Amino acid sequence: MRYLKGTAIIFGIxxxxxxxxxxxxxxxxxxVYGLFLLLFLLCAGWVREAxxxxxxxxxxxxxxxxxxxxxxxxxxxxxxxxxxxIPFAAINGCSTxxxxxVTGLVAQAIIRRRGADGPVxxxxxxxxRR
Amino acid sequence: MxxxxxxxxxxxxxxxxxxxxxxxWLRKKTGLSLCNPLLVAIVAVILFLxxxxxxxxxxxxxxxxxxxxxxxxxxxxAIPLYRQLELLRRxxxxxxxxxxxxxxxxxxxxxxxxxxxxxEHVYYVTLLPKSITTAIGMxxxxxxxxxxxxxxxxxIVTGIFGNVTADWLFFICRIEEPVAxxxxxxxxxxxxxxxRALELGEAEGAMSSLAIAVAGLVTVAVVPLVSGLx
Numbered sequence: 001m002r003y004l005k006g007t008a009i010i011f012g013i014x015x016x017x018x019x020x021x022x023x024x025x026x027x028x029x030x031x032v033y034g035l036f037l038l039l040f041l042l043c044a045g046w047v048r049e050a051x052x053x054x055x056x057x058x059x060x061x062x063x064x065x066x067x068x069x070x071x072x073x074x075x076x077x078x079x080x081x082x083x084x085x086i087p088f089a090a091i092n093g094c095s096t097x098x099x100x101x102v103t104g105l106v107a108q109a110i111i112r113r114r115g116a117d118g119p120v121x122x123x124x125x126x127x128x129r130r
Numbered sequence: 131m132x133x134x135x136x137x138x139x140x141x142x143x144x145x146x147x148x149x150x151x152x153x154x155w156l157r158k159k160t161g162l163s164l165c166n167p168l169l170v171a172i173v174a175v176i177l178f179l180x181x182x183x184x185x186x187x188x189x190x191x192x193x194x195x196x197x198x199x200x201x202x203x204x205x206x207x208a209i210p211l212y213r214q215l216e217l218l219r220r221x222x223x224x225x226x227x228x229x230x231x232x233x234x235x236x237x238x239x240x241x242x243x244x245x246x247x248x249x250e251h252v253y254y255v256t257l258l259p260k261s262i263t264t265a266i267g268m269x270x271x272x273x274x275x276x277x278x279x280x281x282x283x284x285x286i287v288t289g290i291f292g293n294v295t296a297d298w299l300f301f302i303c304r305i306e307e308p309v310a311x312x313x314x315x316x317x318x319x320x321x322x323x324x325x326r327a328l329e330l331g332e333a334e335g336a337m338s339s340l341a342i343a344v345a346g347l348v349t350v351a352v353v354p355l356v357s358g359l360x
């Protein structure tokens with residue numbers, strides 16, 4: 001029963017996200033609408049975490065698997081890439097490493113600075129909500 | 131063999147799952163982070179198809195059903211995010227600053243390197259959305275006048291590259307905070323990076339999920355501002 005319920009909720013929200021992405025002509029995909037919709041429903045208490053946890057964890061576990069067809073499909077577009085292959089490969093590689101490094105370092109610097117402010121920070125969680 | 135295997139709709143799915151399990155086994159056996167299961171699986175499927183002379187179409191006919199599951203899987207990213215909501219509240223400043231820096235850094239690095247390679251405008255704008263999730267990136271590329279298929283290729287290459295190099299980069303840069311790792315993976319390598327973040331831990335996965343959405347939306351706003359630079 002819990003699998004049925006979770007599946008129904010997740011596919012229902014996916015479909016709602018699909019409708020939203022077609023209704024509002026913003027460049028936002030169905031999955032992102034669905035993500036925020038599910039988050040909202042969980043926070044509002046209209047969907048219980050226990051109801052979607054099992055099916056959700058299944059989807060999250062198999063997620064890397066879902067990118068294999070797209071990756072294999074790359075060989076099909078190799079021909080198209082030929083004349084810009086080197087700059088594209090270089091830019092994709094360097095820029096990805098650069099973005100990952102700056103994002104991680106900025107986040108870590110802020111977290112550690114706040115952490116160093118002492119235990120007061122930790123206990124004042126509630127007042128901190130902005 | 132090829133005609134026989136390709137005639138079943140389940141062939142593409144089974145080959146993908148089998149290749150991924152092989153990738154996981156290989157990483158466990160060798161302990162090398164280069165043996166990333168996703169990368170191994172993609173290479174293994176390509177090799178398998180070419181060795182047994184199976185057409186790509188025969189594979190994708192079944193394997194495409196896996197791609198359909200991406201949308202509900204993306205929806206499910208809300209679950210780790212919900213579980214880590216308290217962490218998100220506590221680290222809101224770090225989250226916002228890191229993602230904004232990441233998006234700006236992405237645009238700046240693509241701009242500088244496009245200048246270095248003397249790329250034309252059309253290729254520059256094709257690359258700009260490369261770090262965000264495919265469905266948003268396609269729209270951004272189209273809007274800016276880029277070549278959408280090349281944008282999709284760049285997005286996938288970026289994701290796989292980020293997924294594979296993350297452990298190594300975190301080690302070199304001494305990035306140890308789970309929140310920082312998650313934000314970095316999601317901002318640089320969207321959903322494919324997030325699938326790695328989820329393997330690292332729940333906090334990493336939650337932050338990475340959030341970063342996909344936020345970095346994607348911020349990029350939508352940033353690209354029109356910088357697309358005229360080249």
